[in-house]
Amino acid sequence: DAGITQSPRHKVTETGTPVTLRCHQTENHRYMYWYRQDPGHGLRLIHYSYGVKDTDKGEVSDGYSVSRSKTEDFLLTLESATSSQTSVYFCAISEPTGGYTFGSGTRLTVV
Amino acid sequence: AQSVTQPDIHITVSEGASLELRCNYSYGATPYLFWYVQSPGQGLQLLLKYFSGDTLVQGIKGFEAEFKRSQSSFNLRKPSVHWSDAAEYFCAVVPGNTGFQKLVFGTGTRLLVSP
Structure with a gap:
């Protein structure tokens, strides 16, 4: 499996502050994804990337931005955190064989 | 609307009993199909996947799933559930036309497993 590391694992932040979550992969895969997980909703796609500096929106992208300046790193930024963005965030990569591998998640609480 | 449906929010099964978790999708083209499992506080682990070929797919931990094109379904099964199978299970789809x-x-x- 591809090595995926998310940081931080847990974060508590105040409403209105910017927050950046990091996803790092060690396998040089092209596609990377950010999902959020909320009870009753499963996982929903926020943004994805198909290469360095190539990103696009998913179904719940409002209030989020992403950047990918290197193949191995995919950053998710909450420009001004709101309580509705309290969630568990998962990064994922898709492999050439068609499989998807997920990171361990970041639990974000906005107070 | 195109979607993936898991109609059962909770299921309770006695240990040793059989299990079937339902999944239906509403995409026109034959999609790629996956089942993931998530234990509390953990990430997602791939149980099995279907891309093409034999419609009965074997996965890890004794799970299997069957793709039925006519029913747009990909149900997950296990013949004998163990207490360690208690977790949340997610069906996922890559739509064939994206x-x-x-x-x-x-x-x-x-999934809750009772003694």
Whole structure:
């Protein structure tokens, strides 16, 4: 499996502050994804990337931005955190064989 | 609307009994199909996947799933459930007609295992 590391694992932040979550992969895969997980909703796609500096929106992208300046790193930024963005965030990569591998998640609480 | 449906939010099964978790999708083209499992506080682990070929797919931990095109279903089964199988299970789909590999999830089914 591809090595995926998310940081931080847990974060508590105040409403209105910017927050950046990091996803790092060690396998040089092209596609990377950010999902959020909320009870009753499963996982929903926020943004994805198909290469360095190539990103696009998913179904719940409002209030989020992403950047990918290197193949191995995919950053998710909450420009001004709101309580509705309290969630568990998962990064994922898709492999050439068609499989998807997920990171361990970041639990974000906005107070 | 195109979607992935897991109709059961919770299921309780006695240890040693058989299990079937349901998943239906509403995409026109034959999608790629996946089942993931998530233990509390953990990430997602792939149980099995279907891309093409034999419609009965074997996965890890004794799970299997059957793709039925006529019913747009990909149900997960296990003949004998163990207490360690208690977790949340997600069906996921890559729609066959998307231009990139977007994975769409169902809302999940939480499995409880009773003694």
